[in-house]
Amino acid sequence: MSRYRFAILLPALVASAGLLSVQTAEARGQFVRGANTSVNRNFDNRGVENRNINVNRNVNVNVDDHGCCDHHDNWYYDHPVATAAAVTTTVAVTAAAIGSIVHSVPPSCASVVVNGIAYQQCGSTWYQPQYSGSSVQYVVVVAPR
Amino acid sequence: MKSIQSRRGTASWRAVPAIGLLVLLTTAPLGCAVQTPDATSTTATQATANATVANAADARPVDVEAVDADAVAALDRMGAYLRSLKTFSVKGDSTFDLVTEEGELVEIPGTLDYQVRVPDGLRMQVRSDHKERDVYYDGHTLTVYGPKDKYFATVDAPATLHELVNVAASKYGIELPLADLFLWGTKQAPTSALGSAAAVGPATIGGVATHQYVFRQGATDWQVWIADGAQPVPRRIVITTTTDAARPQYATTLTWNTSAAAAPSTFAFTPPAGAQRIELVQVAVIEEKSP
Numbered sequence: 001m002s003r004y005r006f007a008i009l010l011p012a013l014v015a016s017a018g019l020l021s022v023q024t025a026e027a028r029g030q031f032v033r034g035a036n037t038s039v040n041r042n043f044d045n046r047g048v049e050n051r052n053i054n055v056n057r058n059v060n061v062n063v064d065d066h067g068c069c070d071h072h073d074n075w076y077y078d079h080p081v082a083t084a085a086a087v088t089t090t091v092a093v094t095a096a097a098i099g100s101i102v103h104s105v106p107p108s109c110a111s112v113v114v115n116g117i118a119y120q121q122c123g124s125t126w127y128q129p130q131y132s133g134s135s136v137q138y139v140v141v142v143a144p145r
Numbered sequence: 146m147k148s149i150q151s152r153r154g155t156a157s158w159r160a161v162p163a164i165g166l167l168v169l170l171t172t173a174p175l176g177c178a179v180q181t182p183d184a185t186s187t188t189a190t191q192a193t194a195n196a197t198v199a200n201a202a203d204a205r206p207v208d209v210e211a212v213d214a215d216a217v218a219a220l221d222r223m224g225a226y227l228r229s230l231k232t233f234s235v236k237g238d239s240t241f242d243l244v245t246e247e248g249e250l251v252e253i254p255g256t257l258d259y260q261v262r263v264p265d266g267l268r269m270q271v272r273s274d275h276k277e278r279d280v281y282y283d284g285h286t287l288t289v290y291g292p293k294d295k296y297f298a299t300v301d302a303p304a305t306l307h308e309l310v311n312v313a314a315s316k317y318g319i320e321l322p323l324a325d326l327f328l329w330g331t332k333q334a335p336t337s338a339l340g341s342a343a344a345v346g347p348a349t350i351g352g353v354a355t356h357q358y359v360f361r362q363g364a365t366d367w368q369v370w371i372a373d374g375a376q377p378v379p380r381r382i383v384i385t386t387t388t389d390a391a392r393p394q395y396a397t398t399l400t401w402n403t404s405a406a407a408a409p410s411t412f413a414f415t416p417p418a419g420a421q422r423i424e425l426v427q428v429a430v431i432e433e434k435s436p
Contacts, residue, residue, distance in 0.1 A: 031245055031246075032245065033389055033393065034393060035241055035243075035386050035393035035394050037241070037322040037384065038320060038323055038324040039325050039360075039362055041363070073319070075257075075322050076253045078275050111421075118423055131298040131424065134280075136291060
Protein backbone atom coordinates (compact mmCIF):
# COMPACT_ATOMS: atom_id res chain seq x y z
CA MET A 1 0.00 0.00 0.00
CA SER A 2 2.70 2.38 1.03
CA ARG A 3 4.77 1.41 -1.97
CA TYR A 4 1.89 2.19 -4.31
CA ARG A 5 1.40 5.61 -2.82
CA PHE A 6 5.01 6.45 -3.33
CA ALA A 7 4.81 5.40 -6.96
CA ILE A 8 2.22 8.12 -7.39
CA LEU A 9 4.34 10.61 -5.52
CA LEU A 10 7.28 10.47 -7.90
CA PRO A 11 5.44 11.70 -11.02
CA ALA A 12 3.79 14.32 -8.85
CA LEU A 13 7.20 15.55 -7.82
CA VAL A 14 8.30 15.83 -11.41
CA ALA A 15 5.09 17.52 -12.48
CA SER A 16 5.37 20.16 -9.80
CA ALA A 17 8.84 21.21 -10.90
CA GLY A 18 7.54 24.17 -12.83
CA LEU A 19 4.94 25.16 -10.26
CA LEU A 20 5.14 26.70 -6.86
CA SER A 21 7.81 25.37 -4.58
CA VAL A 22 5.02 24.58 -2.17
CA GLN A 23 4.30 21.32 -3.91
CA THR A 24 7.94 20.40 -4.16
CA ALA A 25 8.41 21.10 -0.49
CA GLU A 26 5.41 18.97 0.37
CA ALA A 27 6.67 16.10 -1.69
CA ARG A 28 10.07 16.33 -0.07
CA GLY A 29 8.45 16.54 3.30
CA GLN A 30 7.60 12.91 2.77
CA PHE A 31 11.16 12.17 3.76
CA VAL A 32 11.45 12.58 7.47
CA ARG A 33 14.70 10.91 8.34
CA GLY A 34 17.92 9.56 6.92
CA ALA A 35 20.57 7.00 7.77
CA ASN A 36 23.63 7.75 9.89
CA THR A 37 26.73 8.11 7.75
CA SER A 38 29.22 7.45 10.50
CA VAL A 39 29.45 5.32 13.60
CA ASN A 40 31.58 7.39 15.95
CA ARG A 41 29.45 10.47 15.88
CA ASN A 42 30.98 13.48 17.49
CA PHE A 43 28.12 13.96 19.88
CA ASP A 44 28.20 10.42 21.17
CA ASN A 45 31.86 10.55 22.02
CA ARG A 46 31.60 13.52 24.28
CA GLY A 47 28.89 12.02 26.39
CA VAL A 48 26.46 14.71 25.31
CA GLU A 49 23.99 12.49 23.55
CA ASN A 50 21.14 14.29 25.24
CA ARG A 51 21.94 17.49 23.50
CA ASN A 52 19.82 18.50 20.62
CA ILE A 53 21.56 20.09 17.71
CA ASN A 54 19.30 22.64 16.15
CA VAL A 55 20.50 24.16 12.92
CA ASN A 56 19.06 27.63 13.08
CA ARG A 57 15.51 26.44 13.31
CA ASN A 58 14.64 28.65 16.21
CA VAL A 59 14.47 31.60 13.85
CA ASN A 60 11.18 30.43 12.44
CA VAL A 61 8.23 29.87 14.69
CA ASN A 62 6.42 28.09 11.90
CA VAL A 63 8.94 25.31 11.74
CA ASP A 64 7.83 22.22 13.56
CA ASP A 65 10.38 19.48 13.81
CA HIS A 66 8.00 17.31 15.79
CA GLY A 67 10.20 17.75 18.84
CA CYS A 68 12.41 15.06 17.52
CA CYS A 69 15.94 14.24 17.16
CA ASP A 70 18.97 16.10 16.07
CA HIS A 71 19.34 17.74 12.69
CA HIS A 72 18.85 15.74 9.54
CA ASP A 73 21.46 17.20 7.28
CA ASN A 74 22.87 14.68 4.89
CA TRP A 75 25.19 14.61 1.93
CA TYR A 76 23.08 12.79 -0.62
CA TYR A 77 19.75 14.55 -0.57
CA ASP A 78 19.39 18.27 -0.78
CA HIS A 79 17.15 19.10 2.12
CA PRO A 80 17.26 18.55 5.83
CA VAL A 81 14.02 16.73 5.71
CA ALA A 82 12.08 17.05 8.92
CA THR A 83 11.33 20.72 8.47
CA ALA A 84 10.29 20.80 4.84
CA ALA A 85 6.60 20.03 5.21
CA ALA A 86 6.01 22.53 7.97
CA VAL A 87 7.90 25.24 6.16
CA THR A 88 5.43 24.90 3.32
CA THR A 89 2.92 26.92 5.30
CA THR A 90 5.23 29.88 5.19
CA VAL A 91 5.84 29.62 1.48
CA ALA A 92 2.13 29.50 0.75
CA VAL A 93 1.60 32.91 2.29
CA THR A 94 1.92 35.55 -0.39
CA ALA A 95 4.08 37.84 1.68
CA ALA A 96 6.45 35.50 3.46
CA ALA A 97 7.33 36.49 7.01
CA ILE A 98 10.75 38.06 7.46
CA GLY A 99 13.07 35.53 9.10
CA SER A 100 11.22 32.51 7.75
CA ILE A 101 13.41 29.78 6.36
CA VAL A 102 12.67 27.61 3.36
CA HIS A 103 14.72 24.91 1.74
CA SER A 104 13.91 25.77 -1.84
CA VAL A 105 12.67 28.76 -3.76
CA PRO A 106 10.49 28.80 -6.88
CA PRO A 107 12.42 28.32 -10.13
CA SER A 108 11.18 31.69 -11.34
CA CYS A 109 13.24 33.53 -8.75
CA ALA A 110 16.15 35.63 -9.94
CA SER A 111 19.65 35.38 -8.55
CA VAL A 112 20.65 38.93 -7.61
CA VAL A 113 23.76 40.33 -5.93
CA VAL A 114 23.32 43.54 -3.92
CA ASN A 115 26.34 45.08 -2.22
CA GLY A 116 28.24 41.85 -2.61
CA ILE A 117 25.57 39.73 -0.96
CA ALA A 118 23.76 37.01 -2.88
CA TYR A 119 19.96 36.99 -2.87
CA GLN A 120 17.13 35.22 -4.58
CA GLN A 121 14.41 37.67 -5.57
CA CYS A 122 10.99 36.14 -6.03
CA GLY A 123 8.62 38.98 -6.86
CA SER A 124 8.48 41.18 -3.79
CA THR A 125 10.02 38.51 -1.57
CA TRP A 126 13.77 38.39 -1.10
CA TYR A 127 15.64 35.40 0.19
CA GLN A 128 19.21 35.26 1.42
CA PRO A 129 20.80 31.85 0.93
CA GLN A 130 22.98 30.34 3.62
CA TYR A 131 24.54 26.98 4.34
CA SER A 132 23.01 25.12 7.22
CA GLY A 133 25.23 22.10 7.58
CA SER A 134 25.83 21.03 4.00
CA SER A 135 22.42 22.21 2.82
CA VAL A 136 21.44 25.56 1.38
CA GLN A 137 18.50 27.20 3.07
CA TYR A 138 16.89 30.51 2.25
CA VAL A 139 16.00 33.14 4.84
CA VAL A 140 13.31 35.67 3.97
CA VAL A 141 14.86 39.10 4.40
CA VAL A 142 13.85 42.72 4.02
CA ALA A 143 14.24 43.82 0.42
CA PRO A 144 17.80 45.17 0.14
CA ARG A 145 16.74 47.74 -2.41
CA MET B 146 49.10 -15.48 9.21
CA LYS B 147 48.48 -17.12 12.50
CA SER B 148 46.05 -14.44 13.56
CA ILE B 149 44.10 -14.69 10.32
CA GLN B 150 43.64 -18.41 10.78
CA SER B 151 42.56 -17.77 14.29
CA ARG B 152 39.93 -15.31 13.15
CA ARG B 153 38.74 -17.62 10.45
CA GLY B 154 38.22 -20.33 13.01
CA THR B 155 36.21 -17.99 15.17
CA ALA B 156 34.22 -16.83 12.22
CA SER B 157 32.96 -20.22 11.17
CA TRP B 158 32.10 -21.03 14.74
CA ARG B 159 30.02 -17.87 14.90
CA ALA B 160 28.43 -18.10 11.51
CA VAL B 161 26.97 -21.56 11.81
CA PRO B 162 24.50 -20.84 14.59
CA ALA B 163 23.66 -17.48 13.03
CA ILE B 164 22.75 -18.94 9.67
CA GLY B 165 21.13 -21.91 11.27
CA LEU B 166 18.79 -19.73 13.25
CA LEU B 167 17.98 -17.63 10.24
CA VAL B 168 17.04 -20.66 8.18
CA LEU B 169 15.02 -21.97 11.06
CA LEU B 170 13.09 -18.75 11.48
CA THR B 171 12.55 -17.65 7.93
CA THR B 172 13.39 -20.69 5.80
CA ALA B 173 15.39 -18.25 3.69
CA PRO B 174 17.97 -19.72 1.33
CA LEU B 175 21.56 -19.70 2.54
CA GLY B 176 22.63 -17.17 -0.09
CA CYS B 177 20.11 -14.77 1.30
CA ALA B 178 21.51 -15.12 4.77
CA VAL B 179 24.97 -14.18 3.54
CA GLN B 180 23.64 -11.20 1.65
CA THR B 181 21.81 -9.68 4.57
CA PRO B 182 23.46 -10.83 7.74
CA ASP B 183 22.85 -7.58 9.54
CA ALA B 184 20.00 -7.87 11.94
CA THR B 185 19.49 -11.56 12.14
CA SER B 186 23.05 -12.75 12.36
CA THR B 187 23.97 -10.13 14.90
CA THR B 188 21.03 -11.04 17.04
CA ALA B 189 21.74 -14.70 16.64
CA THR B 190 25.39 -14.26 17.45
CA GLN B 191 24.49 -12.35 20.52
CA ALA B 192 21.93 -14.91 21.54
CA THR B 193 24.66 -17.52 21.26
CA ALA B 194 26.96 -15.56 23.51
CA ASN B 195 24.35 -14.53 26.00
CA ALA B 196 21.01 -16.27 26.09
CA THR B 197 19.46 -13.58 28.25
CA VAL B 198 19.66 -11.00 25.48
CA ALA B 199 16.18 -10.88 24.07
CA ASN B 200 16.21 -8.12 21.46
CA ALA B 201 18.09 -5.17 20.09
CA ALA B 202 16.73 -2.70 22.61
CA ASP B 203 17.80 -4.84 25.53
CA ALA B 204 21.24 -5.26 24.01
CA ARG B 205 22.05 -1.56 23.97
CA PRO B 206 23.92 -1.54 27.30
CA VAL B 207 27.43 -2.85 26.76
CA ASP B 208 27.45 -6.59 27.01
CA VAL B 209 31.02 -7.63 27.57
CA GLU B 210 30.37 -11.27 26.81
CA ALA B 211 29.15 -10.48 23.31
CA VAL B 212 32.31 -8.60 22.37
CA ASP B 213 34.51 -10.95 20.41
CA ALA B 214 38.19 -10.30 21.09
CA ASP B 215 39.26 -11.20 17.55
CA ALA B 216 36.80 -8.74 16.04
CA VAL B 217 38.01 -5.99 18.35
CA ALA B 218 41.63 -6.84 17.53
CA ALA B 219 40.87 -6.59 13.81
CA LEU B 220 39.26 -3.21 14.38
CA ASP B 221 42.26 -2.02 16.38
CA ARG B 222 44.61 -3.21 13.67
CA MET B 223 42.60 -1.39 11.00
CA GLY B 224 42.54 1.77 13.12
CA ALA B 225 46.28 1.69 13.70
CA TYR B 226 46.89 1.22 9.99
CA LEU B 227 44.57 4.09 9.04
CA ARG B 228 46.38 6.36 11.48
CA SER B 229 49.72 5.40 9.94
CA LEU B 230 48.70 6.76 6.53
CA LYS B 231 50.12 10.16 5.60
CA THR B 232 48.53 10.91 2.27
CA PHE B 233 45.76 8.85 0.82
CA SER B 234 42.68 8.94 -1.32
CA VAL B 235 39.59 6.82 -1.05
CA LYS B 236 36.57 6.59 -3.29
CA GLY B 237 33.24 5.27 -2.10
CA ASP B 238 30.37 3.86 -4.11
CA SER B 239 27.52 4.49 -1.72
CA THR B 240 23.84 4.11 -1.03
CA PHE B 241 22.01 6.27 1.48
CA ASP B 242 18.54 5.49 2.80
CA LEU B 243 15.93 8.15 3.38
CA VAL B 244 12.80 7.30 5.36
CA THR B 245 9.34 8.45 4.36
CA GLU B 246 6.64 9.47 6.78
CA GLU B 247 5.17 6.02 6.29
CA GLY B 248 8.44 4.44 7.33
CA GLU B 249 9.36 3.28 3.85
CA LEU B 250 12.98 3.36 2.76
CA VAL B 251 14.04 5.24 -0.34
CA GLU B 252 17.60 4.54 -1.41
CA ILE B 253 19.75 7.31 -2.87
CA PRO B 254 22.86 6.10 -4.70
CA GLY B 255 25.90 8.33 -4.75
CA THR B 256 29.65 8.59 -4.61
CA LEU B 257 32.13 9.83 -2.07
CA ASP B 258 35.67 10.93 -2.82
CA TYR B 259 38.21 11.86 -0.19
CA GLN B 260 41.74 13.14 -0.70
CA VAL B 261 43.60 13.46 2.56
CA ARG B 262 46.92 14.91 3.67
CA VAL B 263 47.65 14.21 7.31
CA PRO B 264 47.44 16.22 9.45
CA ASP B 265 45.98 19.26 7.76
CA GLY B 266 44.53 18.68 4.31
CA LEU B 267 41.20 17.33 3.16
CA ARG B 268 39.18 17.51 0.03
CA MET B 269 35.88 15.74 -0.28
CA GLN B 270 33.38 15.42 -3.08
CA VAL B 271 29.96 13.89 -2.67
CA ARG B 272 27.75 13.31 -5.64
CA SER B 273 24.25 12.00 -6.02
CA ASP B 274 21.39 12.75 -8.37
CA HIS B 275 19.95 14.99 -5.68
CA LYS B 276 22.95 16.77 -4.27
CA GLU B 277 26.54 17.72 -5.06
CA ARG B 278 28.99 19.17 -2.59
CA ASP B 279 32.70 19.85 -2.43
CA VAL B 280 34.54 20.37 0.85
CA TYR B 281 37.99 21.91 1.09
CA TYR B 282 40.23 22.09 4.14
CA ASP B 283 43.82 23.32 4.02
CA GLY B 284 44.74 23.67 7.68
CA HIS B 285 43.41 27.22 7.81
CA THR B 286 39.91 27.39 6.42
CA LEU B 287 36.99 25.10 5.72
CA THR B 288 34.95 25.67 2.58
CA VAL B 289 31.67 24.09 1.53
CA TYR B 290 30.83 24.53 -2.15
CA GLY B 291 27.82 23.50 -4.20
CA PRO B 292 28.90 23.25 -7.84
CA LYS B 293 25.35 23.49 -9.21
CA ASP B 294 24.16 26.69 -7.53
CA LYS B 295 27.75 27.90 -7.11
CA TYR B 296 27.31 29.01 -3.52
CA PHE B 297 30.30 28.64 -1.25
CA ALA B 298 30.89 29.31 2.42
CA THR B 299 34.31 29.63 4.02
CA VAL B 300 35.02 29.67 7.74
CA ASP B 301 38.15 29.57 9.88
CA ALA B 302 39.19 26.04 10.72
CA PRO B 303 41.39 24.40 13.35
CA ALA B 304 44.94 23.34 12.55
CA THR B 305 44.41 19.61 12.28
CA LEU B 306 42.08 17.29 10.48
CA HIS B 307 41.26 15.55 13.70
CA GLU B 308 40.05 18.80 15.30
CA LEU B 309 38.25 19.71 12.10
CA VAL B 310 36.04 16.63 12.24
CA ASN B 311 34.84 17.70 15.67
CA VAL B 312 34.50 21.40 15.04
CA ALA B 313 32.65 20.89 11.77
CA ALA B 314 30.10 18.71 13.52
CA SER B 315 29.69 20.54 16.81
CA LYS B 316 29.90 24.10 15.53
CA TYR B 317 28.43 23.88 12.04
CA GLY B 318 26.36 20.71 12.02
CA ILE B 319 28.53 19.27 9.27
CA GLU B 320 29.14 15.63 9.90
CA LEU B 321 31.59 14.33 7.38
CA PRO B 322 30.39 11.08 5.85
CA LEU B 323 32.46 8.19 7.14
CA ALA B 324 34.10 10.49 9.68
CA ASP B 325 35.06 7.20 11.27
CA LEU B 326 37.89 6.95 8.76
CA PHE B 327 39.53 9.76 10.71
CA LEU B 328 38.50 8.58 14.15
CA TRP B 329 39.24 4.88 14.19
CA GLY B 330 42.53 4.29 15.94
CA THR B 331 41.98 7.32 18.19
CA LYS B 332 40.41 7.88 21.59
CA GLN B 333 37.29 9.11 19.84
CA ALA B 334 36.50 5.63 18.61
CA PRO B 335 37.01 3.63 21.78
CA THR B 336 36.39 -0.07 21.53
CA SER B 337 34.73 0.26 24.92
CA ALA B 338 31.83 1.84 23.02
CA LEU B 339 31.14 -1.44 21.25
CA GLY B 340 27.99 -3.10 22.49
CA SER B 341 28.84 -6.26 20.62
CA ALA B 342 31.49 -7.41 18.21
CA ALA B 343 31.66 -10.55 16.11
CA ALA B 344 33.73 -12.00 13.29
CA VAL B 345 31.65 -13.30 10.38
CA GLY B 346 34.34 -14.72 8.14
CA PRO B 347 36.19 -14.32 4.85
CA ALA B 348 34.56 -12.35 2.05
CA THR B 349 35.64 -10.98 -1.30
CA ILE B 350 34.90 -7.31 -2.01
CA GLY B 351 35.78 -5.98 -5.45
CA GLY B 352 38.12 -8.92 -6.00
CA VAL B 353 39.96 -8.22 -2.75
CA ALA B 354 40.13 -10.78 0.04
CA THR B 355 38.66 -9.38 3.25
CA HIS B 356 37.22 -10.49 6.55
CA GLN B 357 33.81 -9.33 7.62
CA TYR B 358 32.98 -8.13 11.12
CA VAL B 359 29.73 -6.97 12.69
CA PHE B 360 29.43 -4.54 15.55
CA ARG B 361 26.72 -2.97 17.61
CA GLN B 362 27.46 0.51 18.88
CA GLY B 363 25.19 3.26 20.19
CA ALA B 364 22.47 4.07 17.68
CA THR B 365 23.91 1.79 15.03
CA ASP B 366 24.62 -1.73 13.99
CA TRP B 367 27.55 -1.64 11.64
CA GLN B 368 29.58 -3.97 9.51
CA VAL B 369 33.03 -3.66 8.06
CA TRP B 370 34.95 -5.75 5.56
CA ILE B 371 38.66 -5.32 6.33
CA ALA B 372 41.23 -6.17 3.68
CA ASP B 373 43.47 -9.12 4.46
CA GLY B 374 47.23 -8.65 4.44
CA ALA B 375 49.56 -5.80 5.30
CA GLN B 376 47.13 -3.00 4.40
CA PRO B 377 44.04 -3.63 6.51
CA VAL B 378 41.81 -0.89 5.11
CA PRO B 379 38.01 -1.04 5.26
CA ARG B 380 36.79 -2.14 1.83
CA ARG B 381 33.12 -1.97 2.63
CA ILE B 382 31.13 -0.38 5.43
CA VAL B 383 27.43 -0.75 6.18
CA ILE B 384 25.86 1.35 8.92
CA THR B 385 22.31 0.60 10.06
CA THR B 386 20.52 3.14 12.23
CA THR B 387 18.81 0.98 14.82
CA THR B 388 17.09 3.78 16.72
CA ASP B 389 14.82 4.17 13.69
CA ALA B 390 12.14 1.49 13.27
CA ALA B 391 12.71 1.61 9.50
CA ARG B 392 16.39 0.76 10.04
CA PRO B 393 17.84 2.97 7.29
CA GLN B 394 21.31 2.08 6.05
CA TYR B 395 24.31 3.84 4.68
CA ALA B 396 26.46 1.43 2.71
CA THR B 397 29.63 2.11 0.82
CA THR B 398 32.25 0.10 -1.03
CA LEU B 399 35.65 1.74 -0.85
CA THR B 400 38.58 1.86 -3.26
CA TRP B 401 41.87 2.98 -1.76
CA ASN B 402 45.09 4.60 -2.82
CA THR B 403 47.13 4.54 0.36
CA SER B 404 50.03 6.60 -0.98
CA ALA B 405 48.28 9.16 -3.16
CA ALA B 406 50.27 12.38 -3.15
CA ALA B 407 48.29 15.54 -3.80
CA ALA B 408 49.41 19.04 -4.75
CA PRO B 409 48.75 21.73 -2.10
CA SER B 410 46.27 23.32 -4.50
CA THR B 411 44.09 20.26 -4.07
CA PHE B 412 43.09 21.43 -0.62
CA ALA B 413 42.80 25.18 -1.22
CA PHE B 414 39.53 26.52 -2.54
CA THR B 415 39.63 28.97 -5.39
CA PRO B 416 36.15 30.29 -6.21
CA PRO B 417 35.20 29.41 -9.78
CA ALA B 418 33.84 32.14 -12.04
CA GLY B 419 30.34 33.11 -10.96
CA ALA B 420 30.63 31.56 -7.50
CA GLN B 421 28.96 33.56 -4.73
CA ARG B 422 29.94 33.54 -1.10
CA ILE B 423 27.25 32.96 1.52
CA GLU B 424 27.27 32.35 5.25
CA LEU B 425 27.68 29.04 7.01
CA VAL B 426 25.43 29.28 10.05
CA GLN B 427 26.50 27.94 13.39
CA VAL B 428 24.33 25.40 15.11
CA ALA B 429 22.53 26.20 18.31
CA VAL B 430 22.94 23.57 20.96
CA ILE B 431 19.87 23.04 23.08
CA GLU B 432 20.37 21.39 26.42
CA GLU B 433 17.77 18.74 27.02
CA LYS B 434 16.61 17.17 30.22
CA SER B 435 18.42 14.07 31.37
CA PRO B 436 16.88 10.71 30.50
